Amino acid sequence: MPQRCCQYAGWQLxxxxxxxxxxxxxxxxxxxxTAVHISLKVEFGGGLELLFxxxxxxxLTLPARVPLxxxxxxxPSSPPSPQxxxxxxxxxxxxxxxxxxxLRHHLLKERAELFMEGDTVRPGILVLINDTDWExxxxxxxxxxxxxxxxxxxxxxxx
Amino acid sequence: xxxxxxxxxxxxxxxxxxxxxxxxxxTCFFHVFETEVHNTIVEAQLFQPGDRVAIGASGGKDxxxxxxxxxxxxxxYNYGLELFLLSIDEGxxxxxxDSLETVKQNQKEYNLPxxxxxxxxxxxxxxxxIVEAVGRKNNCTFCGVFRRQALDRGAAMLGVDHIxxxxxxxxxxxxxxxxxxRGDIARLGxxxxxxxxxxxxxxxxxxxxxxxxxxxxxxxxxKHLTYFSTECIYSPDAYRGHARSFLKLLEAARPSxxxxxxYSGEACEVSEEATKELKERKTxxxxxxxxxxxxxxxxxxxxxxxxxxxxxxxTDRGRKQLEASGPAxxxxxxxxxxxxxxxxxxxxxxxxxxxxxxxxxxxxxxxxG
Numbered sequence: 415m416p417q418r419c420c421q422y423a424g425w426q427l428x429x430x431x432x433x434x435x436x437x438x439x440x441x442x443x444x445x446x447x448t449a450v451h452i453s454l455k456v457e458f459g460g461g462l463e464l465l466f467x468x469x470x471x472x473x474l475t476l477p478a479r480v481p482l483x484x485x486x487x488x489x490p491s492s493p494p495s496p497q498x499x500x501x502x503x504x505x506x507x508x509x510x511x512x513x514x515x516x517l518r519h520h521l522l523k524e525r526a527e528l529f530m531e532g533d534t535v536r537p538g539i540l541v542l543i544n545d546t547d548w549e550x551x552x553x554x555x556x557x558x559x560x561x562x563x564x565x566x567x568x569x570x571x572x573x
Numbered sequence: 574x575x576x577x578x579x580x581x582x583x584x585x586x587x588x589x590x591x592x593x594x595x596x597x598x599x600t601c602f603f604h605v606f607e608t609e610v611h612n613t614i615v616e617a618q619l620f621q622p623g624d625r626v627a628i629g630a631s632g633g634k635d636x637x638x639x640x641x642x643x644x645x646x647x648x649x650y651n652y653g654l655e656l657f658l659l660s661i662d663e664g665x666x667x668x669x670x671d672s673l674e675t676v677k678q679n680q681k682e683y684n685l686p687x688x689x690x691x692x693x694x695x696x697x698x699x700x701x702x703i704v705e706a707v708g709r710k711n712n713c714t715f716c717g718v719f720r721r722q723a724l725d726r727g728a729a730m731l732g733v734d735h736i737x738x739x740x741x742x743x744x745x746x747x748x749x750x751x752x753x754x755r756g757d758i759a760r761l762g763x764x765x766x767x768x769x770x771x772x773x774x775x776x777x778x779x780x781x782x783x784x785x786x787x788x789x790x791x792x793x794x795x796k797h798l799t800y801f802s803t804e805c806i807y808s809p810d811a812y813r814g815h816a817r818s819f820l821k822l823l824e825a826a827r828p829s830x831x832x833x834x835x836y837s838g839e840a841c842e843v844s845e846e847a848t849k850e851l852k853e854r855k856t857x858x859x860x861x862x863x864x865x866x867x868x869x870x871x872x873x874x875x876x877x878x879x880x881x882x883x884x885x886x887x888t889d890r891g892r893k894q895l896e897a898s899g900p901a902x903x904x905x906x907x908x909x910x911x912x913x914x915x916x917x918x919x920x921x922x923x924x925x926x927x928x929x930x931x932x933x934x935x936x937x938x939x940x941x942g
Contacts (some may be wrong), residue, residue: 460634460790461802537821540790547791549589550576550596568802569634569743569790570817 451475452508452560456517460568462539467523476516476558479505484515484533510543511554513564528570538570580605587795591785591828599795606792610780611646617767619778622653625733627688629724630658630679632672635739637679637800638789639781643737644683657731658683661723662691663716664699665806672801690727692719696875697906704807707883712807714887715878718870722862722908728775729912740779743786743820746831749838750816762843765835774863785831861911871908879906 456472463470480486482504506512511534518530530536534554541548542565543556558564576596578584584598590605597605614620628643630636640658647654660676663669673689680687693699696719704712728736745765752761763769768778781789793800823830856862857869864870870886877885877895880902884891 459794459802461804464803537818537825538786540787540794542794545587545795546585547588550586565794567790567794569786570821 450478452478452558452562454513454558454561455563456513456521457563457565458567459565460540461570462529462566462568465524465529466517466521472521474516476508476513478508480508480512482506484512486512486516486519507557509554509558510541510548510556510564513558514554528568535566536570538568540567540569541565542567588788588791591787591824592832594828602788602791602795606784606788607642607645607649610642610784611650613767613783614646614652614780617778619737619768619780620652620654620735623655624653624735625655625657625731626735626737627657627659627728627731627733628685629736629738630660630676630687631739632660632675632679632801633739634790634793634800634802635741635744635781635786637675637798638793639737639739640679640683640685641796641798642792643780644685656683656685657733658685658687659724659727659731659733659736660687660689661720661727662689662693663720664692664701666701668803668806669700671803675799675801678799686731688727688731690723690730692723695719695723695726696871696908698875698878700807703878706878706881709807711883711887715874716807718874718886722869722871722911725775725862726909726911733775735776735778737778737780739781741781741784741786741789742831742835743817743824745779745782745838746834747813747816747820749834750820751813752838754812754816758843761838761841765838783832783835857911860908862908875908876901876905 453473453475456474458466458470458472466472485503514530514535518526522529528536529539535541541553543551544563545565548556576586578586578598578601579595580597580601584600586596587599588602589596590602620626626643628636628640630640643654643656646652647656658676658680660673662673676687676689679685691699698706700712700716703715707715724736728734748764749761752758752764765782767780767782768776770776792798820831820834823834854863854865855867857864857872858867859872860869862869862871864872866873868876873892873895874886877883877887877891880895880898882891882895882898885895886892
């Protein structure tokens with residue numbers, strides 16, 4: 415999975431990785447040390463890992479700011495200019511709702527309907543953010559911080 | 574100010590309880606989870622000291638957590654139970670063989686004796702070979718009938734008088750919905766019973782009857798219990814799948830829906846007329862297991878398999894075809910004769926005319942994981 419610079423909105427490969435994020439040289443020169451990417455750990459359990467290449471644990475880097483409509487579609491053909499280095503549409507800080515969309519489009523290998531329903535996870539999938547029920551953390555609206563761990567567990571698989 | 578646990582008011586909450594909406598911490602969660610199961614057991618008077626109890630163990634989440642909780646409560650509250658693990662090996666390559674490894678791990682962790690009884694041993698057929706013979710359409714019928722009888726027979730071999738299964742509140746609510754949707758009023762009336770028993774049949778009960786699936790999975794997660802969670806590779810029960818999705822949608826909108834549906838099921842008083850529909854129970858002439866006909870369902874299914882007429886045990890037409898093709902040939906493979914209990918002297922002859930045999934425990938609900 416290629417990592418992407420966020421301020422160029424996935425449109426350029428990053429050339430620098432620092433503790434506070436991964437971003438392209440242009441952005442690095444432009445803004446110095448602003449964290450533009452968030453690193454997090456995602457785990458799948460309860461059978462959900464089967465939809466994700468049978469891999470339980472994933473380390474991800476996501477843009478710090480993402481489209482308001484959770485679109486994770488492919489980058490525009492021409493990179494934005496340095497003067498206009500923000501994502502064209504409206505943005506928001508990266509949250510769990512975006513993560514769910516991102517996982518569905520970039521990591522999920524099969525049967526998307528077993529992972530998502532509508533705009534969120536399918537009912538019956540439990541989500542924990544840093545070992546806490548996401549219902550206590552604002553569910554999809556939870557803003558992801560660097561180093562967070564998000565766990566998805568299906569309760570739908572019998573035995 | 575950080576939020577605090579609704580029960581102890583000192584620790585950070587980690588879970589919102591679906592049943593009550595309370596936000597509680599990990600310590601209080603373990604406490605209420607285990608205590609509620611204990612209260613369910615005590616209120617329903619499920620056990621007597623000295624009972625020999627088998628935990629139906631599949632390696633799935635429900636039975637893995639049940640084994641842990643039964644062991645914990647038996648030690649904590651001195652139930653005085655002798656606990657066993659009982660697993661059925663349906664003979665499904667890549668599914669049950671893997672999940673049985675989980676059960677073997679439980680056996681070591683909890684130091685409980687384990688009995689594994691296979692379809693192959695009991696019926697001479699594995700699910701793999703049954704699917705090869707009958708295809709994927711009706712194989713779940715074979716599996717369900719064979720598993721139920723295998724559990725009872727495994728229990729009899731262990732000399733236990735009680736099987737506890739991991740059926741949870743979601744399973745029970747789902748079964749209530751399915752019985753309503755099928756118009757199966759007789760089963761609706763008894764599917765919420767926590768314990769089904771007859772005078773000489775093996776008791777079956779569901780200590781997790783009021784326990785939400787969400788909490789079972791959370792309990793396993795926070796206790797680091799490992800369980801096996803692969804879907805059976807042979808066609809899932811589509812009808813139950815719809816009921817399950819529907820229930821999960823209801824739960825998402827209003828978490829108490831599950832417990833409310835169970836309550837509705839319990840409150841349904843089923844008239845005697847409706848339950849009369851269930852035929853009187855007798856004993857299978859061939860294998861001695863409880864049956865509503867001369868031949869029990871498992872014997873009919875097995876005879877169909879052996880004679881290459883697999884639909885015999887599934888449709889009336891298939892059964893008539895089987896009957897029309899003459900009596901069962903000599904040397905037909907049969908199920909070993911069912912002996913309730915090694916210690917009990919009863920049932921030595923196949924047809925001792927026990928017409929007043931108690932009703933068979935309700936065939937309601939999945940064999941939970």
